[in-house]
Amino acid sequence: MGFDLLHSAEDWPAFAGDDWPRTIMSVPVTDRFFAKQGRSIGRWKLTHTSGRELVVYLKRHFELPWYSALLAKLFPARAWSPGVEEWEHLQWAANAGIPVPRAVAAGEFRGPGVKLQSFLAVEELTGELGLHEAVPLASLRLNEADFSAWKRGLVAEVARLSRELHRRRTFHKDLYFCHFYIPEADTRTVPADWRGRVHIIDLHRLGSHRLGWLWFVVKDLAQFLYSSDELGVTAKDRLRFWKLYRQGEWGPAKRPPAWIRRFIRMKAERYAKHNAKRPAIAPKGA
Numbered sequence: 001m002g003f004d005l006l007h008s009a010e011d012w013p014a015f016a017g018d019d020w021p022r023t024i025m026s027v028p029v030t031d032r033f034f035a036k037q038g039r040s041i042g043r044w045k046l047t048h049t050s051g052r053e054l055v056v057y058l059k060r061h062f063e064l065p066w067y068s069a070l071l072a073k074l075f076p077a078r079a080w081s082p083g084v085e086e087w088e089h090l091q092w093a094a095n096a097g098i099p100v101p102r103a104v105a106a107g108e109f110r111g112p113g114v115k116l117q118s119f120l121a122v123e124e125l126t127g128e129l130g131l132h133e134a135v136p137l138a139s140l141r142l143n144e145a146d147f148s149a150w151k152r153g154l155v156a157e158v159a160r161l162s163r164e165l166h167r168r169r170t171f172h173k174d175l176y177f178c179h180f181y182i183p184e185a186d187t188r189t190v191p192a193d194w195r196g197r198v199h200i201i202d203l204h205r206l207g208s209h210r211l212g213w214l215w216f217v218v219k220d221l222a223q224f225l226y227s228s229d230e231l232g233v234t235a236k237d238r239l240r241f242w243k244l245y246r247q248g249e250w251g252p253a254k255r256p257p258a259w260i261r262r263f264i265r266m267k268a269e270r271y272a273k274h275n276a277k278r279p280a281i282a283p284k285g286a
Contacts, residue, residue, distance in 0.1 A: 003076045006107040007087055012121075015046040015054045016105070024119055025109065029058050038063030039082075043124065055124040056104060059083060062117055069116035072108060081108045081118030082204055089206040090122070098164055099199045101125055125199055127185070130178040131158075132231055132283040138187040139232045147232075150190045154182070155237055157194035159244040162220070167253040171216040173205035177227040178283040217256045221245075222267030227283070229272070 006021055013020060029042035039061045046054045061082050072080040079085045087106035094100055102123040109117045129137070135154075139147055158180060165172060172179070181199040191197055209216050225238065246255055 003073075003111075004107060004109050005072075005076070005079065005084055006105075007084065007103075008105040009102070011048070012105045014049045016121075020105070021107065024058075024105070024107070024121075025060060025062070025117055027058075044121070054104070055126060056121040057124060059086075059120045059122070060117070061119070064116040064118065066114040066116075069110060069114040072110045072116055073114075076110075079108065081116060083118030083120040084108050086120050086204040086206075089203040092170075093200070093203060093206070096164065096168065098161060099196055100203060101199060101201060125181050125201070127183055128181040128199065129184050129187070130283065131180045131182065132178040132227070134182050134184070134187050135177075135228075135232045137184075141188050142190070146190050151233075151237055152240065153191060153194045154198070155241050156244050157198050159241045160195075160248060161198060161200060162224070163245050163248045163250070166213075166217055166220070166256070167250045168208070169210050169213045169253065170206065170208045171213075171220050172200065172203065173207060173216070173219065174202055175220040175223045176283070177224065177231065214256060214260060218260055218263050218267055221264045222271060225264060226268040226271040226275075 004021070008020075017023070027044075029040075029044045031043040031045070033042040034040065039059070041057060041059045044056050044058045046056065048054065059082075064081055068080045071078075079088055083106045087103050090100050090103040094102075103120065104123055105119075105121040107119055109115075131154075135151075138150055142150055161180075162175065179200060179202050181201055182197055186197060207216075228238070242261060246258070
């Protein structure tokens with residue numbers, strides 16, 4: 001296949017087999033399977049040689065643009081595919097102290113000619129739910145006082161994680177409510193400390209922007225604002241998020257000015273109007 005680029009965790013071959021690079025693009029994965037426009041994602045359960053199990057989501061891209069394949073030939077040390085790019089984003093986030101799923105394998109298969117394919121295997125956050133499911137569930141399971149306390153802690157942690165990205169001038173670009181995950185068990189009680197209990201998923205579009213960074217702040221926070229509507233999140237919760245997000249530790253980075261809150265609301269309203277014209281078949285932002 002040419003000069004392929006492969007990454008894997010140390011324990012991956014013991015789960016996937018020593019010949020995994022040869023079989024990874026053809027292995028049947030049918031659980032929670034979805035395919036669209038030359039790409040697919042599915043849930044895959046593997047068994048270690050010792051008997052332990054590993055559950056991953058396998059993302060595969062079977063048809064990538066010819067110019068990406070050409071660039072991969074010209075500059076082979078760099079990633080030119082969604083699979084390896086997201087692997088690098090997940091590694092960066094983990095090193096920055098941002099809780100994300102563990103990436104266990106990724107690769108690009110280059111050639112023949114101008115053909116390029118890629119994949120990424122990410123460990124499942126077993127027992128966790130996206131906030132679009134977790135918040136309504138907690139509202140049913142907790143009494144009013146506990147639910148308010150629960151949201152205060154959760155809002156503080158989500159604001160902190162958003163700030164940790166943005167103070168590094170790094171942006172998710174799909175910062176929707178459904179891309180934050182927490183343990184399902186945490187919808188039954190009020191955690192004493194939320195730190196480390198909230199994961200961020202789907203970092204395929206993650207990017208750093210030193211120029212024009214305010215626009216990406218607006219875009220990220222507008223996505224979050226829009227996607228949290230009608231899910232047990234109140235105006236008071238949103239105001240608390242904004243205050244904690246801005247008042248936290250920004251280090252040498254300049255914090256976003258207060259006046260952009262108006263533009264965040266305007267952008268969120270545009271998302272709402274645009275998506276009102278489309279059928280509601282998935283969580284906002286999914």
